[in-house]
Amino acid sequence: MFSKSEFEQARAIVYETMTPTLQYAWPLISQITGCETWVKHENHTPIGAFKVRGGLVHMRKRRLAGKTGGVITATRGNHGQSIPFAARIDNIPVTIVVPEGNSVEKNNAIRSLGAELVIAGSDFIESVEVVKQLADERGLDMLPSYHKDLVMGVSTYAHELFDAAGELDAVYVPIGLGSGLSGVISARDMLGLKTEVIGVVAENAKTYALSFEAGKVVSTNTADSFADGMAVRIANDEAVAYINKGAARIVCVSEEEIAEAIRIYYRNIHNIAEGAGAASLAALMQEKDRMRGKRAGVILSGGNIDADKYLTILNGGVPAP
Numbered sequence: 480m481f482s483k484s485e486f487e488q489a490r491a492i493v494y495e496t497m498t499p500t501l502q503y504a505w506p507l508i509s510q511i512t513g514c515e516t517w518v519k520h521e522n523h524t525p526i527g528a529f530k531v532r533g534g535l536v537h538m539r540k541r542r543l544a545g546k547t548g549g550v551i552t553a554t555r556g557n558h559g560q561s562i563p564f565a566a567r568i569d570n571i572p573v574t575i576v577v578p579e580g581n582s583v584e585k586n587n588a589i590r591s592l593g594a595e596l597v598i599a600g601s602d603f604i605e606s607v608e609v610v611k612q613l614a615d616e617r618g619l620d621m622l623p624s625y626h627k628d629l630v631m632g633v634s635t636y637a638h639e640l641f642d643a644a645g646e647l648d649a650v651y652v653p654i655g656l657g658s659g660l661s662g663v664i665s666a667r668d669m670l671g672l673k674t675e676v677i678g679v680v681a682e683n684a685k686t687y688a689l690s691f692e693a694g695k696v697v698s699t700n701t702a703d704s705f706a707d708g709m710a711v712r713i714a715n716d717e718a719v720a721y722i723n724k725g726a727a728r729i730v731c732v733s734e735e736e737i738a739e740a741i742r743i744y745y746r747n748i749h750n751i752a753e754g755a756g757a758a759s760l761a762a763l764m765q766e767k768d769r770m771r772g773k774r775a776g777v778i779l780s781g782g783n784i785d786a787d788k789y790l791t792i793l794n795g796g797v798p799a800p
Contacts, residue, residue, distance in 0.1 A: 480665050480721060481631050489536045489631035490638070496535055496568065497525055499639045502776070507747040508760070513767050517644045517776045518748070521636055522756055526560040526588070528708075528781030529636055529659055533629030534561030535568075540628055542569040549574065551614050552622035553606040555655075555707040556585030557781050562622060563594035574619060576606045582707060584785045602702065604713050625656040625715040630665060633658050637666035640776055641674075649675040650776035651730070651759035654687045655708045657718030659780060664725035674776075675727035679762040681706050681737065681754075683800070686714040687722065688729040695719065703800040705788060706737050706754025708781060710800065730762040737761050738792045744779070745793060753784040 481489075502519045509516045521529035541547070551574040552562055559575040566573045573594040577586060578601060589596050597613070600606035614621040640650070650667075652660040660678045667674050680688050684702035696719050702712040732740075740757035743764075744750050752760075759777040763770060788798040 480627060480661065483669060486631055486634065486669065489628075490635050492536050492539045493532050493632055493635050497531065500524060500636065502640050502643050504644070505748050508743070511743060511747070512763050512775070513771045515774045516763065517640065517647065517774070519636060519640045519776060519778045520750070521778060521780050522750060522752060522782030526557065526564050527783045528557035528560070529633050529778070530557040530561035530781075531564055532561075532635050533632035533658055534558070534565035536632035537622070537626060537628035538562065538565035538569045538571060541571065546620065547571050549617070549619045550622050551576065551610050551617070551619040552624065553577070553603060553610045554624065555603055555710060556582050556589075556783060557708060558624050559585070559589045559594070560592060563589060563592035567593050574613065574617075576600070576610050576613070578602050578606045582783070582785050585783055588783070603711055625658055625718045629658045630661045634662035634666045636778075637663040638670070641666060641670055641672065644774070644776060646672045647674050647776045648773040649677055649727070649770065650778070651677045651679055651762045652778050653709055653755040653758040653780050654678045654680050654722075654729070655711055655755060656715050657687065657722055659778065660726065661718060661721050663778070664721065668725065676725060677762065678722060678726050678729040679758045680729060680731055681709045681758065682731045682733050684710050684712065685731055686712055687719070688731050690714045690719045691723055691726065691729045694723060704754065705734060705798045705800050706758055708753060708755030709758060730765060732758055732761040732765060734797045736765065738797045740764065741784075741789075741792050750779065751782040751784065751789065752779050753781045756781045
């Protein structure tokens with residue numbers, strides 16, 4: 480997707496603002512999964528999620544190209560924090576559109592970063608339509624949630640993981656619109672590793688799993704998962720082409736499996752994981768027999784979950800979407 484020199488430029492931009500996040504082969508997690516399990520802690524970035532890396536690269540490249548006018552984008556939360564976080568550094572105004580019923584705490588975080596927040600649409604896809612309308616009305620540049628710059632930025636976490644853990648047998652990666660999974664695939668390929676890269680989706684938001692099976696974009700009518708970072712019903716066609724070529728398979732996990740993975744993280748390593756952040760561990764747990772005795776990586780992609788949902792999960796329940 481990009482050259483080594485382009486990646487080096489992206490890495491330099493990311494590390495101007497943040498340090499690499501850590502990864503550990505936690506003994507208790509490895510005991511539960513039955514294999515040596517490396518947890519990549521993207522819940523410890525400046526916005527609590529991996530997306531910040533792509534935002535830093537994209538907004539810096541906009542500034543260097545002289546594109547300093549206002550931008551607008553749609554999100555369920557973490558992309559909507561990454562863009563204003565980076566835009567504040569490069570002095571670019573940002574408007575963020577989120578769907579109705581979006582995470583209250585993510586909305587507050589977006590506002591705190593100086594973005595104008597617009598709440599419109601019943602889900603992410605409808606919010607994208609609102610973005611298109613407002614971009615035209617206000618003369619704003621529309622930013623996609625999947626873009627080469629974003630993939631370059633987030634691929635830096637995969638390089639960090641492989642630098643520390645070496646050639647893993649497999650890495651499990653949650654899928655929202657696909658930048659994280661694409662970033663891991665690109666790092667694997669750039670480093671010449673044989674690691675299987677496995678995408679993870681929620682059973683209630685299967686567009687990428689269906690698209691993987693069909694070899695083309697297959698949309699769904701709904702995406703009703705409390706794991707809002709994966710609640711997408713129409714896959715990105717560019718992402719599907721890249722993922723279908725580079726991923727080994729896509730695993731679907733239930734709401735109950737995601738909730739249990741969140742509890743496992745808290746009980747065993749006292750880390751907070753949002754739904755998407757815990758999905759990769761849920762997938763590894765589902766494939767315990769297949770991975771027994773091997774070496775696996777799981778991406779704890781973010782920890783931005785509302786307190787009420789988290790309490791429901793810790794008390795043994797599953798929150799509503």
